[in-house]
Every structure is written in C-alpha cells, then in structure tokens.
Amino acid sequence: MKLELIAFTQRGNALAEQLAKTLSDHGHQAAYTRDGLKAEAWAERAFSRSEGLIFVGATGIAVRSIAPHLRHKSTDPAVIVVDEGGQFVIPILSGHLGGANDLARxxxxxxxxxxxxxxxxxxxxxxxxxxxxxxxxxxxxxxERILSVSSRLLAGETVGFFSAWPIAGELPHGLCPVSREDVQVVLDLHRPEEDALWLCPKGVRVGMGCRRGTPAAALRTLLEEVLTQEGIPEKAVCALCTIDLKKDEPGLQELTQELNVPLLTYSAQELAQVPGDFTPSPFVEQITGVDNVCERAALASGGTLLRKKTTRDGVTVALAMEELHLTWKEHL
Incomplete structure (x- = not known):
C-alpha cells in the first residue's frame, strides 16, 4: 500500500520515521511526509494520493483532520492512529474495504x-x-448493500451466496450456496438482477490492436461498446494487451492512463505461441508477423476468451478473463 505518516512531537516523529522504514521493508510504499504542513492540509493532500494515512499522535487530531475530506467508504483511504508510545494501533476509517483493520494488525x-x-x-x-x-x-x-448482508449475519441469519467461479476451502459460517436467482451475495462479472451485493473480479484483459495514430477516444468508444454488450463493468478491466510494435502508440498509452491499468505488450513470437482457435487476418499477419493480435494478446497469460475480435475503423478489441484463484481461507 502507498502510505503516508505524520506526527506532532519529537517522540512521535521518531516513531513515525522508524515505522515508515519498517513498513517499506515489509513491502509497502511508506513515507513520513508532513513537510511542515498543518494536519488538516496534510490530510487533504494525502487523501488525494495515498491508500493509507497513519497519524502518530492523538485520535482527536486525526478525526478533526480527516473529517472535511470524507466521501464514501468505497473510496476513502485507510486511516490509522498510533499513539506516540507505540502501545495501541487504532483503525478509524475504511476498516474493511480500505484495509485499515488488516493494516492495523x-x-x-x-x-x-x-x-x-x-x-x-x-x-x-x-x-x-x-x-x-x-x-x-x-x-x-x-x-451500500454491505450493511444489509452484515446485519443478517450479525443477527444469526443465513446469507445466500453464488459464485461463478470455484472457491477453495470451507464456506464460512452463515453463508449458504444458492442459485443466482435466490441470493444476497453474487460473485460474477455480470450485475445481478436481484437487489444483491455484487462482487466482481478485476480480471478482464482487453486485447487491442489499431492503426498507427488512432486517437484514444476511438479506442475507448469501441471498448465501451463491447463491454456494454457483454454486460461487463469497465472497472473489471485489469490490463490492455497488444503486440510490442504498439508499445509506444500514443492512443493506447493515453487509454491505459484513463483506465489506470498497465499496457502489456508481447512479441509476435510470443503471441504466435498462445494456444487457441483465433480469428485469422492475412493483413495483420503481413504487418505484424502473427495472424491475430487482440485475441492472442488477451489470452497471453492464460484464462478464458470472453469475446472474440470486434473490428471497427481500424480498431480491434477482444476480451479474456484471467484465471481466478479464490479461497475462503482469507476470511479468517
């Protein structure tokens, strides 16, 4: 996680700086970033650019500092308070969705x-x-549906659960497997028809090809149309994939920035080795050295092809779903 720390006393500063180093050593991107700012100004800046804020000091200071910047539990960063003596660690915002509880532990x-x-x-x-x-x-x-599910479980009631993918391990207490039509929690790429909590994997790889100089707007237009037709939310996209000849294509680079996903590129040789039944194009093969770019690129890391090639005005789009490895073990 990208974490920012702030403290207000000499003792707190020492703990914050040591904690930033320790967290960085354990895989986080953590830094003490007060830079002479008042707590409120620091919180405003950190809210806009970090996944977690750590206050080393009094809980009251943290609460007053973050209050003007609270938006929604689905978007607010994790906020942690550590007393300057290092005795207690208190998550005060985004305990579950933002990961504050796990970070506090x-x-x-x-x-x-x-x-x-x-x-x-x-x-x-x-x-x-x-x-x-x-x-x-x-x-x-x-x-907004989280509360109703949690309330049922806290009241000792059962919650119907449906997943489009297998999940390893034993179903947690309180959940029962049901059909997609009679459910309170749905794990699927597609929105449930009933008023259920919808969980969706961010695992859709977009294979894309285009003529040189195609603007990002044209790429996005076809992508949005294909996703809409398939009933897949844009947020499920995890990467754009193409041939390495297109790695510097401005339109593709701009689109990846808009979607906040990586641009993954593969050589013609790598694409040619991807197994499957793909839509061949002699023209594409003549230009790139491989008979299909978008479908092969989408499946270059394995998975399942969700949508074969769609072509319009020199743009091609295909969709694939990555392999999911889900487990109930992580709920403990």
Missing amino acids: EIATLIGAVPVITTATDVNGVFAVDQWARRQGLMVCNP
Whole structure:
C-alpha cells in the first residue's frame, strides 16, 4: 500500500520515521511526509494520493483532520492512529474495504502494540464480506448493500451466496450456496438482477490492436461498446494487451492512463505461441508477423476468451478473463 505518516512531537516523529522504514521493508510504499504542513492540509493532500494515512499522535487530531475530506467508504483511504508510545494501533476509517483493520494488525505485530479493532463483524467473529472481497482482489460494486448482508449475519441469519467461479476451502459460517436467482451475495462479472451485493473480479484483459495514430477516444468508444454488450463493468478491466510494435502508440498509452491499468505488450513470437482457435487476418499477419493480435494478446497469460475480435475503423478489441484463484481461507 502507498502510505503516508505524520506526527506532532519529537517522540512521535521518531516513531513515525522508524515505522515508515519498517513498513517499506515489509513491502509497502511508506513515507513520513508532513513537510511542515498543518494536519488538516496534510490530510487533504494525502487523501488525494495515498491508500493509507497513519497519524502518530492523538485520535482527536486525526478525526478533526480527516473529517472535511470524507466521501464514501468505497473510496476513502485507510486511516490509522498510533499513539506516540507505540502501545495501541487504532483503525478509524475504511476498516474493511480500505484495509485499515488488516493494516492495523500488521503494524501492531511489527511494533509490539495492541490493535484496537471495533468493527462489529470482527468483534463478534462474523464473516465480513467486504474484508474478504478486498483480500481476494474483488471489487464491491454496490457497497451500500454491505450493511444489509452484515446485519443478517450479525443477527444469526443465513446469507445466500453464488459464485461463478470455484472457491477453495470451507464456506464460512452463515453463508449458504444458492442459485443466482435466490441470493444476497453474487460473485460474477455480470450485475445481478436481484437487489444483491455484487462482487466482481478485476480480471478482464482487453486485447487491442489499431492503426498507427488512432486517437484514444476511438479506442475507448469501441471498448465501451463491447463491454456494454457483454454486460461487463469497465472497472473489471485489469490490463490492455497488444503486440510490442504498439508499445509506444500514443492512443493506447493515453487509454491505459484513463483506465489506470498497465499496457502489456508481447512479441509476435510470443503471441504466435498462445494456444487457441483465433480469428485469422492475412493483413495483420503481413504487418505484424502473427495472424491475430487482440485475441492472442488477451489470452497471453492464460484464462478464458470472453469475446472474440470486434473490428471497427481500424480498431480491434477482444476480451479474456484471467484465471481466478479464490479461497475462503482469507476470511479468517
């Protein structure tokens, strides 16, 4: 996670700087970034660019600093408070979706502190669907439905669950497998018809080809049309994939920035080795050295082809779904 830390006393500064180093050593991108700012100004800047804010100091300072910037539980970053003595670690915002609870536990382990977790599902040992979804890399597409699911579980009621993919391990207590039509939680690429909590994997690879100089707007137009026809949300896209001849194509680079996904490129030899039944094009083969770019690129890392090549005005789009490796183990 990209984390920013702030402190307000000499003792707090020392802990914040050491904690930033420790977290970075454990795979996070963490830094002490106060830069002489007041807490409110620092929080405003950190909210716009980081996944987590860590206040080393009083909880009241943190609450007042972040209050003007709160938007929604699905978008707000994780916020943690660590007392300057390093005794307690308190997640105060985005405990599940933002990962604050898990981060608090991690920090507590690293510094020998006590994590103070207050979310009802954690306190009562009840399955937290939003926390499990984040750990599995799933998107919660309608987070307003989280409360109703958690309330049913906290009340001892069962929740119907449907997944379009297998999930390893034993189903958590309180969930029961049901059909897609009689469900409270749906894990699928497609929006459920009923008023259910919708979990969606961010695992759709877009294979794309285009004429040189094609603007990003033209690429986006066809992509949006294909996604709409397939009933797949744009946020499910995890990468744009193409041949390495297009790695510097301005339109593709701009589109990846708009979608906030990587541009993955493959050589003609790599694409030619992708197994499958693809839509051949003698013209494409003459130009690139391989009979199909978009379908092969979409499947270059394996998975399942969701949509074969669609072509318009020199732009080609294909969709593939990555292999998912889901487990119930992460809910513990």
